[in-house]
Amino acid sequence: MSALTFIVVGLSHKTAPIEVREMLAIPPSRMDEALERLIRYPGIKEGLLLSTCNRVEVYAVVEQAEAGYAQAQEFLADTHLSLTSERLTPHLYRHADDRAMTHLFRVASSLDSMIVGEPQILGQIKDAFESALTHKTTGVILNKVARKAISVAKQVRTQTKIAENAVSVSFAAVELARKIFSTLRDKSVLLVGAGEMAKLAAKHLIAGGVGRVMITTRDSQHALDLAQRFNGTPIPFDQFRHEMAEADIVLCSTGASHYLIRRDDVQAAVRRRMNRPIFLIDISVPRNIDPAVKDVDNAFLFDIDDLELRVEHNLNERRGEAMKAERMVLELEVTPTIVELRKRADDIKQGELEKALAKLANLSPQERNAVEALASGIVNKLLHGSLVTLKAEAESASGAFFVEAARRFFNLNGAAVVGPCTRVRDGSDELSVHAEESEGAPPLGCAGLPARDPGTDG
């Protein structure tokens, strides 16, 4: 039985320092060349390259896992002149079949990211898939797997809150603003001083749609420069308290060692705003806005500690959601393991039964039934406990280890399995794809089930 195996070889921020990652990174301009080089390796049937600032990975469908690993590694080492294959070895991880799929699912779902839940990775995977499609380096298997990974990632995104909350101080400010203003579109922001964090927050606010930006700094030239950069209006420093009434959001970060904005200033601004709420963010240390401002009605003041607390809280939340997401991805793995386990047990039972029945030729139908029932009974009783444990443990934090252990105990890394969803027919290149792509269909991972529908993608 000739078989194809789905593998991944790569490195990420978890396994390799930036020095190594940047040498391997494949810029979009060189993607074409790289894909062509990859697919020229004789053992590599299908290939997809994922290169981001945090990871470089080769996904491939190969004839034989070990040879595939070697070729993929060679490919990676060849990307940069000064790299040797040996030097890469300690940084590389390599997975095959289900492991490789789970890895891709986790990457796509942003569970393997530096900041768990960050949204860019899915786009990057889509892009990588697109380029591979354009260069026709993917085939039936990779197409299936990549599409499934994208759909899993979307599912994780919609069913958990993994990407919901701000995890940076500057973005936390935007998040708070959105609880005061339903839209930022017609709002104006006043930037007092030009600390890095404030500039970043201003950028986020502008990206969030803020209509108008006013900028004031002690050094009026600086304000002019910044105004140009943010497409805003410079305000003379000695007038900004007066202009504050125009601003819905005040972002303050200067090096001043005293309060620049006092309670009375804010009180006056709110009065002139006819009580429309004003949102003040003080990112300076020492603080530049008098904390007493919090007592002014319709003025909402947050300092750096408040924002950091929000971030901390959101990170915690994200960790909890990440656990949920891990479980969702794992579900996709535990189901095929159970199916495989059942099938293996069934195969053994069937084989042994045939042997025994061949020896006991003169059995009455009743006796025959009794022997068959005996075999089934033993198998089912033995399996039942393991399956229940497997299902239960898959939900727990150490679920992945249990699935792995079960696979090893029952020797479930059958060579005929090509990814959990595909099989190859004897001697031919025709692939049969089982898993449905629709969301309601059973999760990927139907190895061992009868093949159906000749591949339509390739």
Next chain:
Amino acid sequence: MFFVAAMVMYFLGTALSLAYLLRRSEALSNILLIVTGLGFLVHTGALLTRMITGGSAPLSSFGEAMSFFSWALVLVFLLVEFRNRVPVLGSFILPIAFISIVSAAALPQEVPTLEPVLKTVWVHVILSMLGTVGFAVAFAAGLMYLIQDGLLKSKRFNVLYAKLPPLDYLDRLNQQSIVLGFPLLTLGIITGALSAEFARGSYLNWNPEQTGALITWLFYFIVLVGRLTVGWRAKRAAYLTIIGFACVVLTFIGVLMKSHGTIA
């Protein structure tokens, strides 16, 4: 028994909306909407059958007026929810709707025979009740505003904070509800005065209902003018609309005391 079914549905809707408020998950919001929507349909059915058997708009007793009020309130909630996706509004509005429908059930159910001249009293009832619905929504928005304002000020970012909409949305909802409710109440009071004139020959006889209605009207007039001229918005508007709704509730109680179930 449409009416009882509606009551049960509103009770479920209220319970779900309160559970929704206290839990992180958004999952309840859909069930909550389905239950409330069904309740609304059943309630509509109840009002229609009542209209057919009673021969006129089902609004001749105070109980029926309360039932209509509850119906219109749920309608407005569903409309706002469909437009703005704020299921949390239900947590504040559905309890009011439920209390109203229960009080409607508790009040005398028999259809009082009215003088022929009073057959048009339903116009007055519908207008006043729709105006009151506006004030009830403004009350809910005001209450939500004060809670969200308090949470932001004290930096307590709990479940409630996550669920409540942005402050300026609540303030806008508050304003729109009054802007719509006030003219309706004005017309309701005028038609009420006309009905009274027909029935008793005087526009105004300072009974508790009329007195309460006039005080309420004056109060919201000031609230509205204050908002449009001197910026009584945000927190102050929220406080004022809560006080205003208290006036409304007192007026209702006044009506109850006066008529023991009949209007005019």
